[in-house]
Amino acid sequence: MPEGWRWKCQPARREKKKGRAMGGTITGVRKKIEERNGSEEDVEGIQQREVTIDKERWRIITVYNREGSKDALDRLRKVIVEREKGNMLIAGDFNARTGREGGCCVKSGEEEGGKGKERRSRDGVINKQGYELIKAVEERGWMILNGRKRGDEEGEWTYEKAGGRSVIDYGITNLEAEEKIRSFKIGCRRESDHYPIMIELGKEYIREERKQKREAEMIQDWSNEGVEYFRSNIEKIEWEKEDVKGGWEELEEGVKRAVKMKRRGGRKGVGWVLWWDKECREKKKEVNRAGRKYRRRKMGYNEFVVKRREYRELCEKKEAEQRRLEEGEIKKITTEAQAWKFINRGRKKREGVSNEIKMQEWEEYFMKALEGVKERSVGEGEEEGRRVGRKDEEGISREEVNIEIERLKKGKAAGIDGIRNEAWMKGGDKVGKKLEEIYRKI
Template sequence: MDNVITKFKYVKISRKPYMLDCTSYASTEPKEKEENEEKGNKQGKGIKDADREIGKREAGTKLGEKRVKVLFWNVQGLRKKEKEFWDYVGKFDVVGLVETWVQRENWDKLEETLPQEYVWECQGATKEKKKGRASGEIVMGIRKKMQELEKGSYNKNGLMKKVIQLDNNRWEIITVDNKKMEETKINIEKETKEKGDEKILIGGDFNARMGDKGTRIIDKEKGEKRGSKDKANNKEGKILWQIIEEMGWEILNGNKEGDEEREWTYVGARGESIIDYGIVNEEAWEEIESFKMGERVESDHMPLEIKIKGKEQEYEKQERRNERKELEKIIWDEEGIQRYRSRLEKKKFEVKEDIEAMMVELSNLIVEATEKRKIYI
C-alpha cells in the first residue's frame, strides 16, 4: 500500500483539468512523471473542443450579424419527398421551388404536410392536355418570423414574387419557372421596371443557355475573364441576356464566392447545362455574400444557395441564446493548486483493499479545490 501512497504524492498538478488513472501502482517516479506528462497533453479534450467551437463562431459570423439564406430549386415533383429533403429545405429563410407538379385543387391538403415554420404559397400547375402530368407550378415559403411586407404578392404563371424587409431595406425576391421566354420577359419587365432603391433577387429555372455572357471574374493567370463550363447559347438565353443588359442587372453564376467556375446547374439524361440562374439588380449586388450549387440527388437540377448579408434581429438573438449548449469548465488556477496540495497533505488514507474508493476520495479533493465556470457554445 506504500506504493499507492507514493502514487498519490507524485500526481502531476497541472493547469489543465484531468482524470486520474489507477491502472499501475508499482511504477517508479520518473516513469510516473512521464506518463502524467503524456496525460497532460490529452487532458481536458472536451473543454478544448468546446473552446475551439467558440473560436469557430467568433471567426465566422460576428455577433449581431445574420446571413439570410435563399433557396431556388427545380425539385421535379414535391410529393413523396423524404425527411432528408425537408431537413435541407429547412436550412433556408426564403424558399422558391419550381416544377413541384402540384395542382391548385390538391394544394390545401399538401400544405398541411409542409414545415410549419413557413408561410407557404402555391401557384397551381396547369395541364396543357387532358391526359398526362401537370406542368409548371411554383411554391414559395417565407420563414414566419421574417417580416413580409406584401401578403399575396405578385403571382403570375411562371413567376412568383415575395417582398420582405431586411435591415430597413425592401427586398423583392422573385422565383421563375420559365416555359415561354417571351412571356416571361414581359412579366419580369412589368414587375421590376421603374423601381426605386429596392433590392431585387431573381432565381429559378430559365431553360436558358448564355455561354460566357455576364462573366465578371478575371483569371489572374490568363489575364482575361473566366469562362463558363457551358459554352452553348440558345434562343431563351439570348432573350434573357437582353433583359439583363437592358435592366443593368448582374448574373450571380460564376461571379460570386462559391461558384467561381460557373458550375453546371442541370446534370441529367440530356447531358449537362447551365439553365438555372441567380440574378440581381445593382442595388443588391454588394449585399450578396455567396452563391453556390447545393449537392443534392433528389432532382436533376442543382439547388441554388444564396446568402444575403444582414443584421441579426432581436428574435434571432434570443433563439441563438436558447440553442447554445451549457458546459461546466474547471478552472485549474494557482489558488486551486495550493488548496489541493494543502488538503492532500492533511488527508490520511487508510489501507483498504478497495483502490477505487481511495481514488474517488482523491478525486473529490480535486473537485473541492477547483473553481467551476459555466460556458456556452
C-alpha cells in the same frame, strides 16, 4: 408543410386532359422574418415576396420559365418595371443557356452599357433562349450572379440529366443589391435534376433554430432507431456484481450508458417523412460525396448513376415498408377514437382533454385502471392476490416483475435516477432477469 413558415403556392397546370400537370411554384418565408404584404398579383410562372433583412427591404422574385419562352421574359419585365428601384433579387429556372455572357452591370465611372467583371461558366453554349435572357439583362443593367460571386467562382453546372449537363438556373440582381450579396453557391443535392441555388444576403448571423440547437439539452431517444440502439448496447453488458447495492448501481449505470441521446427541440424540415432513418441519411451522404467527385471529374458518370439509383431504391423500399405498417394499423382500427389517434400521430399535434367527460367518469376510470379507491388501505386478501404464484419465502417472482413492467406508461418523465420507463419496457429478458435477482436479495 412545416410550421414556422408563411407559404405561398402557385399550382401546377395540366394543359391537356391527359398527362401530368406541369409548372407550379412554392415559396416560403420564415415567420420571424418581417414581410410586406403587397397587393401585387402573381403572374404565371412568377412569384414575388418582399422581406426585410438587416433593416433593408429586399424584393425577391422566383421565376419558372418552363420552355425559356420570350413571353415569360416579357411578363417578368412588366412585373419588375413597376418598382425596379431598391434591392432586387431574381432566381429560378429560366431554361436558357447564356454561356459566359450576362455579366453586364453599369458601375459608377463606367460608360453606359459598359461591361463589368467577366463571368465564368462551365457551360459555354448560348442558345436562342439564352440570347433573349442576355438581352433582357443588359437592357436593364442587371447582372447574372452565376460565376461572379464568392462560392461559384467556376460557374458550376445547375442541371443534369441522362449524362447531359447545362447551366439553366440563375440568380440575377441589380446594381443596388449586387454588393450586398455575400455569396452565391450551387448546392449538391441529388433529389432533383436541378441543383439548388443558395444565396446569402446581408451580414452573417446564426439562424435562431441553430442557436437554440446548440444550447438545447440532450434527451433520451426512444424512436425505433433509438430502441434498436439501446437493445444492442444492453446485450453487450456483462453483469459482475452480486450484492444488492452494487448490482443496482451496475444496472442503473449500464441502462443509462445504453440509451441513445438526441438534442431536444429539433424541428422537422421541409420534406420530413416518418420512414427516414439513419440508413437513409448515410446513403444520402454517400450519394452527395459521389456527386461532388463527379462534379470535379474524379468519378465517372456511370458509377455516379449507380450510387444515385441505390439511394432512390432504398428510399422507395423504406416508403413501401412504412406504408405496409400503416395499412396494418389501419386494419386494426375499430373506433373513431382510434382513427383520430392515428391521424393526430401523423400531424404531431397534442391531443386536448375532452370537456364532455365528467369528473366522476375520470375517477371511476382511474380507480379501475390503477386498482384503487378514494380512501382505504389495501387489505391482506388483496395483497395476497397480487403475489402471483409465489410463497412468502420465495421473494418477488419473475412473473411479478414482468407484470409491473407491463403496467408502466410510455412518455413519462424520468425520476431522480434519470431513467425513463421505456428503459425497463424495452430492456428485454436481460434487464428483467437482473431486476429479479436484485429484488430477491432485498
